[in-house]
Every structure is written in C-alpha cells, then in structure tokens.
Amino acid sequence: MVQPDEERPAYLRRDGHVAVITMNRPHAMNAVNAAMSIALQDAVDEFLADPELRVGILTGAGKAFCAGADLKEVAAKRSLIGPDQHERGFGGIMKRLIDKPLIAAVNGYALGGGTEFVLACDLAVMSADATLGLPEVRHGIIAAGGGLLRLSRRIPLSIALEAAMTGAPIPPEEALRWGLVNRVVPAEQVLGTALDLANRIARNAPLAVQASKRVLYQAATLPDWADEAWKLSDDAARVIMRTADAKEGPRAFAEKRKPNWAGR
Numbered sequence: 001m002v003q004p005d006e007e008r009p010a011y012l013r014r015d016g017h018v019a020v021i022t023m024n025r026p027h028a029m030n031a032v033n034a035a036m037s038i039a040l041q042d043a044v045d046e047f048l049a050d051p052e053l054r055v056g057i058l059t060g061a062g063k064a065f066c067a068g069a070d071l072k073e074v075a076a077k078r079s080l081i082g083p084d085q086h087e088r089g090f091g092g093i094m095k096r097l098i099d100k101p102l103i104a105a106v107n108g109y110a111l112g113g114g115t116e117f118v119l120a121c122d123l124a125v126m127s128a129d130a131t132l133g134l135p136e137v138r139h140g141i142i143a144a145g146g147g148l149l150r151l152s153r154r155i156p157l158s159i160a161l162e163a164a165m166t167g168a169p170i171p172p173e174e175a176l177r178w179g180l181v182n183r184v185v186p187a188e189q190v191l192g193t194a195l196d197l198a199n200r201i202a203r204n205a206p207l208a209v210q211a212s213k214r215v216l217y218q219a220a221t222l223p224d225w226a227d228e229a230w231k232l233s234d235d236a237a238r239v240i241m242r243t244a245d246a247k248e249g250p251r252a253f254a255e256k257r258k259p260n261w262a263g264r
Contacts, residue, residue, distance in 0.1 A: 010039035012046050017054040017202040018195060019047040026062025031070035032090055032113050038082040041092025048100060051263050054206045055198040058121055059105035059191060068112025093120050094146045097217060099210045101201050105194035106130045119150040124181040125194040126172050135167040154180055205245040206263045211236045
C-alpha cells in the first residue's frame with residue numbers, strides 16, 4: 001500500500017509540467033537521514049522519467065527547507081544515504097548532473113546539507129526569513145556533500161573561503177548579492193514565485209532547455225574562444241536542430257500560435 005504524502009519522508013506532487021518535490025521531515029527540520037535520502041532519490045527519478053514533467057522544484061515541509069545532515073544519525077554512526085546511493089550522493093542529486101532544470105524553493109532554514117541542496121539546484125528562490133551557510137567546521141566535519149566543490153563556482157573564491165572556514169550563516173541579502181539565489185521574497189511567496197519561474201521555463205522547448213543547461217555547465221570553466229567550448233555548443237546545436245521541436249518553433253511563430261512541444 002502506498003503511503004500518503006504526509007507520511008513519506010519525501011514525495012513528488014505534479015503541477016502541470018512542474019514537479020514539486022518536498023522534503024518531509026518537518027519534526028526534524030527536514031534533516032537528512034537514509035530514509036529521506038532514498039525517498040528523495042525516488043522522487044527525483046520519477047521526475048526525470050516522466051517526459052511531461054519539464055521542471056522540478058525542491059522545497060521543504062514546515063518552516064525549514066533542510067537542516068542538513070541529521071547529526072543524531074551521524075553521532076550514532078548510521079549512514080545518511082541508502083546502500084545504493086554512493087555514486088549519486090544523498091538525495092540522488094549531489095554527484096550527478098540532472099538534465100532537467102531544478103529550482104530550490106528555500107522556504108526556511110537551510111544550513112549545511114540544506115545549502116548543498118541549494119547549490120545542487122540550478123536556480124533558487126529564497127525566503128527573506130531563511131538562512132544559508134556551511135557550518136560543518138563548527139562540528140568538526142566538512143561540507144562533503146558538494147558544498148566545497150560548488151560554492152566557489154557560484155561566488156568569488158575569497159567569499160566562499162570565508163563562508164566555509166568560519167561556518168558563518170549567509171543571510172538572504174548576502175545570498176542575493178553574491179548570486180547564490182535568484183530571488184528573495186517574503187516567506188509566504190516562496191513556492192508561488194518558484195512555480196512562476198518554473199512555468200516560465202516549462203513553456204519553452206524542453207530539449208532545447210536541457211541542452212542549454214548542459215552546455216552552460218560543461219563550458220563554465222572554458223574560455224569562450226576555446227575549441228572545446230565551441231565543440232560543445234556546435235554539437236548541441238546540431239542535435240537540437242534535428243528535433244521535431246526545432247521545426248515546430250519557427251512554424252508556430254510564422255502561424256502566430258503557441259508551439260506544441262513534443263519533446264523529441
């Protein structure tokens with residue numbers, strides 16, 4: 001028998017072409033344990049497998065987004081991931097590039113692994129009452145869930161070093177200033193704003209959106225005159241130009257109607 005959403009440690013809800021994935025351990029501020037990590041990966045896999053779901057939103061139940069690793073589990077020497085998750089990291093998203101766009105709707109407290117989830121997403125909408133940060137050094141550990149790998153790619157190295165070595169919280173205005181998040185809004189508007197952003201993306205040709213995401217990430221460390229960078233762009237363009245959607249887009253424009261994307 002399938003558990004109702006309120007009893008599952010993470011679950012997916014459909015909203016048109018958008019998948020809203022909710023971390024659901026509000027009693028523990030959505031801290032990550034193995035059960036939540038496995039449920040979250042299942043939700044991510046469901047999102048990726050469904051061609052009708054074009055954009056994902058990751059958020060938290062209750063007043064927190066995610067408090068990071070469940071330190072009670074760490075203290076008890078219990079794993080925070082499932083036995084088959086080592087190649088993908090906790091939640092199934094930390095160690096892989098997800099083709100479809102993923103937006104963090106940071107509805108509240110998001111430190112440690114919570115910030116790492118935000119960094120693993122492509123875009124982020126943050127509550128004016130929320131806080132980011134990597135406080136792991138204060139507990140004798142490091143941000144090993146991807147935080148140390150991704151933070152300096154999003155913000156200047158000196159700012160990333162200060163955040164990682166002091167463990168100090170990053171308030172919303174600083175997160176917005178340094179480009180860690182795309183929007184800061186009142187708490188009650190976080191999910192709605194994220195859904196609006198997701199739907200703006202979902203209106204576009206899904207394969208073109210996914211290809212654009214891949215090229216941006218893969219070329220991020222390459223100079224724009226590098227042959228390798230241009231090969232990435234040219235190869236992606238050749239693939240996209242052979243799709244049905246690449247024919248539908250200009251046809252719909254000429255006929256002054258909305259395009260009907262086939263995702264192929």
